[in-house]
Amino acid sequence: MRNFLCKVIVLVSYNVYASEFQSDQHAGELDATQHLKNPKYPLVCIDDGCLRGKNMDGFQAGPFDAFIGIPFAKPPVGKLRFANPVRNDPWEKGTIYNATEEKSMCLQKNDLIPNALVAGSEDCLYLNVYRPKDRNTTKAFPVMVYIHGGGFFAGSASPSVVGPEYIMDAKRTILVTLQYRLGVFGFFSTGDGMAPGNFGLKDQVMALQWVKKNIAEFGGNPELVTIFGQSAGGASVHMHMMSPMSEGLFSRVIMMSGNAIAPWNIPTKDPFGLAVRQTEAVDVPCAKNLSSEQIVNVLRNVDATVLSKSIDKLKFWSIDPLTLYRPVIESSNWSDQAFLVEDPRVSWQKGNYQQLPWMTSFVPNDGAVRAIAITSNEKLLKELNANISYILPKLLEKEQSNELLRLLKNRYFNDSSDEEWINQKNAYRLTDLYTEGSFLYPIQSAVKQYVTVADTKKAPVSIYKFNFKGRYSYSFYYTFTHQDYGVVHCDDLIYIFRSPALFQDFPRKSKEALMSHNLVQFFIDFAINGVATPLKPYRSCDNENEIYQSMDCDVLEFTNSDELEKPFEVRIFNGRNEDLFTFWNKFY
Structure with a gap:
């Protein structure tokens, strides 16, 4: 009887919390004739369609081309919350994607800042490409892909924080900066196939696949890609060396102040237990009686800001642990898209990784x-x-x-x-x-x-x-x-x-x-x-x-x-x- 009442309450909660987020992925599309009126803007065409960029000024050198807010995956909302990323759809024929406007950072509560508020959007899977204006058509540029840090709970690829000007002044490389899901949205897991976890890391993989497929059209060399990151971004780079999903997507690695065997990157030991606690934190009754499927269905319909803010209830002291949501070990039985199949400490000790200049x-x-x-x-x-x-x-x-x-x-x-x-x-x-x-x-x-x-x-x-x-x-x-x-x-x-x-x-x-x-x-x-x-x-x-x-x-x-x-x-x-x-x- 108690279980039946819990199920009834859960269904009611499901409807009360529901806030279906609608996103027009291609709201930035332009009619092709608009570009013809402004031929001074850089234009690049990939399989998804053509993109119009803009000119940005360097710090000490001249201008460079910037393509900002390029989608590499569908917005991870609705049924795609707590799911592996899905490739975005091409834009309509006869239109040009307006890659001149910055997109929102991923939804986050940056506890590194005192009295932090929730900011950002779930619709955030975009990347930026910056390239020198003076290009040799017979020789492709090396490519550098930056993965931001922030403890897997904060950060962005915004040019106002991750500005490309210093690197572009060198006129020697193409720079790509990317965003990935953070906190509960990027690293929630039920410890089984319902929500396998590591979604933020899989977002990174999809962005790297986008680079591999498309960067030649921007003048970059897809065979000479360096991935570099700082803090949790450095740990991400380290895990890409070990993940079977990332093999062949890069040839150099740089890790700044962080790697995958740091104590704050130790995989979550009990993902399902954390999932139950998370469900309780948003006041869902009888959370301990719910199955993985029920938990995922309920949390997919909790208001995103409410879900993000609830992290406060899961801390043992002050804002600690800072990195509550982190990578998990996946079973290959759950999916053929497992990012981590064993503890990074074990992989590294056994030599299960790509050997690359590091x-x-x-x-x-x-x-x-x-x-x-x-x-x-x-x-x-x-x-x-x-x-x-x-x-x-x-x-x-x-x-x-x-x-x-x-x-x-x-x-x-x-x-x-x-x-x-x-x-x-x-x-x-x-x-x-x-x-x-x-x-x-x-x-x-x-x-x-x-x-x-x-x-x-x-x-x-x-x-x-x-x-x-x-x-x-x-x-x-x-x-x-x-x-x-x-x-x-x-x-x-x-x-x-x-x-x-x-x-x-x-x-x-x-x-x-x-x-x-x-x-x-x-x-x-x-x-x-x-x-x-x-x-x-x-x-x-x-x-x-x-x-x-x-x-x-x-x-x-x-x-x-x-x-x-x-x-x-x-x-x-x-x-x-x-x-x-x-x-x-x-x-x-």
Whole structure:
């Protein structure tokens, strides 16, 4: 009787929550005669039809062609919510797609920003293509595809944040930026075939397939594609190396401050349990009695903003865990479109991945992305100290353990009392803890395993450290203060992408502008040649030594110069840190 009443209530809830989202996918279509009246605009034709782009001004060089808001999949709404992406339909004959208008970012609640609100749209599966105006018709450009970060819950490909100007100034490559579903929309799973999960990663695959199929029409070389990403984007790049769905879609990889074996990327252990909790969070009664099919049907009809905002009810403390929705392991029995068939840590250890030229990086204070928001907030810091034995292990994706707590206390807070581990004098040590456990150790571990399996002569791996301190920093957006926290997570992005929505432009002849120019050239050189090309002799990581120690190779460091006449400096140091590796290897 109770189950019957639950089913009745669920059906009523289904109708109450229903908000069918209608989207006109080709609302930006133009009549072909409109383009003929404006022949100055760039025009490219692909199988879906022709696209009209626009001219954009570079930062220091001339204009370039921009094709913005190109659909690569149908809007994932209605029955396509919590479903694998579906290729978009071609536009009507006789029309030209208006690729001059920016599309909405994917629906998200960016908890990295204090007091974040829900923003964006479910109709968000679009990409942008930028190309130089001066093209050699006999030689195709290398292609660089950027996958944004944001912990799988935030981010966008907007040119106001991921601006192409610095890369386009080089006039040496085509740049593609893409969007993918985030949070519950991109990574919800029932742990079976009803909602297998990894939808955001499969969106990325479909975008890469679009590039492979169409980029030649823009003047790009589909056989010379570099995928690069930062933070969760770097983890995504790493997983594409391992996923059978992504094989053959790229030939170079760059991972910035993030990879797939980081603790915040550990696959969800109980997807169905999380699905039940999510259903309860939007006030659906009797959620524990529902089947996978019933849960999916109900949640497909919950208002998108309500569903996105409900993430607050699923946190164990403050906004943690930041990355609640993340990749899951799929069974090949569910579908022939499984993105992850085993834990990335297992795949990487076994060598189940594409061996390709690979470059990885970090910044000195990557862990500031979460730590400084805690240490700069008196209330949060007090709560953390009062509940350190419960909160700290969970922040590190570990079970509570006296041994773990003892070792963490001795390594990072040995000069503080048991009642107050963290204070304003040693607050930087929480950043160190986050940095080492969530970023440096995963990088060292990944490199160490790679060189024991891969042929590093054909597929070398290189490491660089970005340690250049300029006039802007993302630390402002983590704390809304102007305190100096050093070079923090995302600060390297300031020199690769122009971000007018976040930061004012550099003066054209500033040290920051010169740093940007050189870092971009460094990236493009790698995309073309597959090797890091510093300004001085450099030894990449290899497997020539019989016994390989973690990161027993040179690390390039882009940093501020001690000499006044130099705007920056490239140094080289040995990245081996056995003490760090041994400590964290006990836990991960």
